Amino acid sequence: MSMSEPALTAPAAAPEDSGLGALRWVPIVHGGVTIVLGGLLVFTPGRTLTFVATLTGIWLCLFGAIGFMRALARGHTGAERAAGLGVALLAVAAGLVVIARPEGSIKTIAVVGGIYLIVMGVTSVVLGSPGVGRGVAALRGLLAVVAGVALVAWPDMTVGVAAAIYGALLLALGAAELFFGVRMGRAHDSA
Numbered sequence: 172m173s174m175s176e177p178a179l180t181a182p183a184a185a186p187e188d189s190g191l192g193a194l195r196w197v198p199i200v201h202g203g204v205t206i207v208l209g210g211l212l213v214f215t216p217g218r219t220l221t222f223v224a225t226l227t228g229i230w231l232c233l234f235g236a237i238g239f240m241r242a243l244a245r246g247h248t249g250a251e252r253a254a255g256l257g258v259a260l261l262a263v264a265a266g267l268v269v270i271a272r273p274e275g276s277i278k279t280i281a282v283v284g285g286i287y288l289i290v291m292g293v294t295s296v297v298l299g300s301p302g303v304g305r306g307v308a309a310l311r312g313l314l315a316v317v318a319g320v321a322l323v324a325w326p327d328m329t330v331g332v333a334a335a336i337y338g339a340l341l342l343a344l345g346a347a348e349l350f351f352g353v354r355m356g357r358a359h360d361s362a
Contacts, residue, residue, distance in 0.1 A: 177181075187333075194283050196248050196352070197212040197237055197240060197241065197352070198348045198349070198351050198352030198355065199348070199349060199353065200236075200346075200352075201233065201234075201237045201348050201352075202344075202345045202346065202347070202348030202349035202350075202351075203345065203349065203354055204233060204344055204345075205230065205233075205234075205341050205342075205344055205345030205348060206341070206345030206346065206349070207336070208229065208230050208341050208345075209337070209338045209339070209340070209341025209342035209343075209344075210338070210342065211226055211338070212226055212227075212334045212335070212338030212341065213334070213335055213338030213339060213342065214338075215334075219330065220274065220275075220277055220280070220330050221274060222275065223246060223277075223280070223330055223333060223334045224269050224270070224272075224273035224274075224275070224280050225269075225270060225273055226337075227266075227269055227280065227284055227337055228265075228266040228267070228268075228269035228270030228273070228301070229266070229270070230266070230269070231262045231263070231265050231266030231269065231284070231287065232262070232263055232266035232267065233260030233265030233266075234259075234262045234266075235259045235260065235261075235266060236241075236259070236260055236263070237259075238256075238259030238262060239253055239254055239255075239256065239259045241259075242254075242255025242259060242267035243256075243258045243262075250298055251298060251299060253297040254294050254299075255295070258291045258294050258295075258316075261287055261290060261291070262287060262291070264286060265283050265286075265287040268283055269283055269284065277328055277329065277330050277333050278328065280333070281322040281323070281325070281328055281333050282323055282344055283321035284319075284322055284323070284337065285319040285320070285321075285322030286319065286323065286324065287319070288315040288316065288318050288319030288340070289315070289316055289319035289320065289323070290319075291312070291315050291319075292312040292313065292314070292315030292317075292319060293312065293316060294310075294312070295308045295309070295311050295312030295315065296308070296309050296312035296313060296316070297312075304351075307347060307351055310347065311344060311347060311361035313341060314343055314344065314347075315340070317341040318336055318337070319340075321336055321352075322336060322337075
């Protein structure tokens with residue numbers, strides 16, 4: 172190599188992305204859809220069992236799909252990945268059961284959804300959630316446990332009460348997801 176030839180150097184390596192930056196749109200979209208579904212459950216007059224079951228089932232399937240994407244993103248420990256995949260699988264299974272049997276009793280739908288919320292909530296509090304800060308995971312988990320216990324413990328619940336409980340939970344979770352997604356996007360952009 173002569174003195175007049177420029178030396179070729181490799182470009183500086185980009186800082187390794189944890190995989191979460193690429194998924195920062197997911198909580199924003201998920202939060203928005205969750206708020207819409209929660210609003211429909213809370214503010215739609217004349218709710219029917221089929222309407223409540225279908226919206227609840229759609230949300231559970233959506234939550235499961237988002238959970239799969241989050242759990243498979245890079246940067247998670249084995250326990251975080253296993254917990255995320257387990258909760259995602261449980262959400263999809265519960266959602267499909269509720270969608271397949273929307274004419275079932277409100278008690279059955281509430282118990283299926285309530286058990287899912289309790290398991291998801293405890294898992295979120297104990298192990299955290301993939302891609303979510305510890306405080307956000309604990310808050311999400313506690314909200315889910317409270318709603319799950321209310322759904323399972325109240326045996327003579329009406330459709331309106333079940334819809335209000337699910338709807339209020341979805342509104343709170345949707346707002347938290349939007350906040351998290353915006354905060355994650357800002358943190359990734361400033362890095």
